[in-house]
Amino acid sequence: MSATTDIIQAMRNSGFVLELAGDRLKVRVPPGCPSFYKYLLRNRKSEFIAALKEQQAEFAQPTELSDTERGLLIAMGLHWQYSADDWAQLWSDCRDHEQRANWLRIAESEQPPAPKQGDTELAVTIRIEGNFGTGRMQFDMGVPLDRWNEQKFSEQIAAMPGATWWQLDQPKRCADCRHAQPTQHTALVTCGAGREDYPACGAFWDSDPKPCNQWAPSANTHGQTADNELRNAR
Known part of the structure; x- marks a missing residue:
């Protein structure tokens, strides 16, 4: 052929x-x-x-959604407070060329204006992990501080299939990270994500806050409040 x-x-x-x-x-x-x-x-x-x-x-057969396209659709779905069925229908629609193009046009038209220079610190930096159409992926997004509502955002993410989220701009404990690997010392852990900035002892104290962009919650607790929720979940 x-x-x-x-x-x-x-x-x-x-x-x-x-x-x-x-x-x-x-x-x-x-x-x-x-x-x-x-x-x-x-x-x-x-x-x-x-x-x-x-x-x-x-x-x-539609080509694979790009990261930028997925990000647009995720932001749109969060803005409209999609239910679990809405999310499933969206990813199903995106298998069709015309429907995908239509959704992407709508999503792009609804994007908020880009932040002005100097306003980048006025946003909460979020990482979302979930099943976005064709597999489990991570996406980062900034939520303007004046529109940030932690409880409402958590409820919206909970409707996404198998999703979790956490703030990248908050320090977390290594003890609550899925990458923490135990050592012979009960209070020291190593990093399974490949971090190399170990202190002289060659491991991290599990209770110390670690401002690490590789941090990810060890359980589906959303991890947004650093310590208390995760401590209770362990």
């Missing part, structure tokens, strides 16, 4: 127009075309039709 596809591309480069009308092959032949191509069209029509159908099927 690949050889036929190559021939189709060569013919199109020479000025041929090859299209399908249902199961029929429609061809517009350029003037002065090589007789070899005419021979192929007469004697291998079924192969041309099969190759063109395969190309149509491949085109019908």
